[in-house]
Amino acid sequence: MQTIQSTLYHKLVTPPHSSSGPHPTLILLHGRGADENDLLGLTPYVDPRLFIISVRAPFAFPYGGYYWYEFLQVGTPEPRQFAESYQRLTEFLADAKQHYPIDPKKIFLLGFSMGTVMSFALSLTKTSEIAGVIAHSGYIPEGTELEFKWNDLHSVAFFVAHGTHDPIIPVQFGRRANELLSKTATDLTYKEYPIAHQISEESLSDLTTWLTKRINLSPH
Numbered sequence: 001m002q003t004i005q006s007t008l009y010h011k012l013v014t015p016p017h018s019s020s021g022p023h024p025t026l027i028l029l030h031g032r033g034a035d036e037n038d039l040l041g042l043t044p045y046v047d048p049r050l051f052i053i054s055v056r057a058p059f060a061f062p063y064g065g066y067y068w069y070e071f072l073q074v075g076t077p078e079p080r081q082f083a084e085s086y087q088r089l090t091e092f093l094a095d096a097k098q099h100y101p102i103d104p105k106k107i108f109l110l111g112f113s114m115g116t117v118m119s120f121a122l123s124l125t126k127t128s129e130i131a132g133v134i135a136h137s138g139y140i141p142e143g144t145e146l147e148f149k150w151n152d153l154h155s156v157a158f159f160v161a162h163g164t165h166d167p168i169i170p171v172q173f174g175r176r177a178n179e180l181l182s183k184t185a186t187d188l189t190y191k192e193y194p195i196a197h198q199i200s201e202e203s204l205s206d207l208t209t210w211l212t213k214r215i216n217l218s219p220h
Contacts (some may be wrong), residue, residue, distance in 0.1 A: 006095045007088040011036045013043050013052035021101025023051035024108070024215045027093075031113030031137075033065040039112060045204055047212045050108075053096060058088055067097065068114050073168060076143050077117065078174070086121050086146065093122065093129065106215060110134040110207075112199065113169060117141050120177070123156055132157040132214045134207045137166060137197055139173035140180055153186040159210045160188070161203045163195035191219040 015023055026046060028039040036056040043052055057066040059081060069081035096103055107130055111119030116138020123130040124140070127149045135158060140148075158181055162174025171192060178190040189210055193203050 006092050008058060008092045009036065009056040010092070011054045012100075013040065013054070015049055015051055017048065021051065022103040023101055024106035025051045025053065025096075025102045026108045026110055026211070027096075027113040028052065028054040029068075029089075029109060029115030029118050030054075030066075031115050032067040033061045033063060034114070035065050038065075039110065039115075042199075042204065044108070045208050047208070049217055050211075051102060055089070055092065059082075059191065060086055064145065068118050075139055075141075075173060077141055079144065080122075082141065082144060084158075085118060088124055089118055090126065093126070104129070106131050108132045108211060108214065109133070110136075110211075111138060112136045113138055113197065121146055123158075123202055124150075124153075127152045127156055130156055132159070132211070134159045134161070134211065135177065136161045136199055136203065136207070137163060137169055137174075138177075139169060140177045142180075149185050150180075153184040157187040157214055158189065159207055160190045161199075161207060162192055163197060163200075164192050165195060166197045168197040203214065 030038040036054040040054050057068040059067050061067045068085040069076040109119040116135040119133050120140045121133055123133045123145055160177050162171045164171050181188045
């Protein structure tokens with residue numbers, strides 16, 4: 001399949017045993033210093049019905065890989081780069097829905113670290129376009145100019161995971177996300193694991209189980 005000419009470079013993994021679509025879709029958003037290949041290692045473990053799109057962040061990281069934004073401090077993205085990445089990601093989502101065999105009612109995001117921040121940014125503003133979010137080891141970008149639709153999350157589900165020993169983005173940021181989302185109408189699953197800044201076998205098992213259940217629950 002030809003990839004679309006898009007604002008963001010990406011790779012595709014198509015469902016191995018399915019029709020031409022439309023398919024439930026998983027968009028992978030990597031962390032700082034990684035690239036579109038980083039989270040593709042998860043694809044053998046997720047539901048085989050998924051059409052998978054792994055997206056590369058727009059900025060080249062000086063030490064290798066790519067990133068979505070610089071940060072002023074942990075929890076505070078640099079405003080200009082963050083705004084550009086958000087805009088390009090929203091444009092990418094629109095392009096993908098137009099050109100790929102995506103079921104628009106079954107679009108899921110899986111972010112890790114900085115990719116989780118972008119997943120929150122997209123899902124909390126485009127609430128009608130995202131069915132669910134797996135947010136691993138990241139945070140909700142509260143100090144930005146985005147206007148989050150906290151009262152419009154009834155159709156979006158969240159699986160938020162964080163390591164209690166995370167030295168990069170401390171677990172307090174995961175707990176803050178849990179606190180904020182718990183006040184909304186979203187279907188929220190929050191889990192902590194005795195790990196650092198990583199995805200463990202346990203968290204992978206939990207998130208893939210959650211994702212399959214959400215695919216089955218999403219509107220047909």
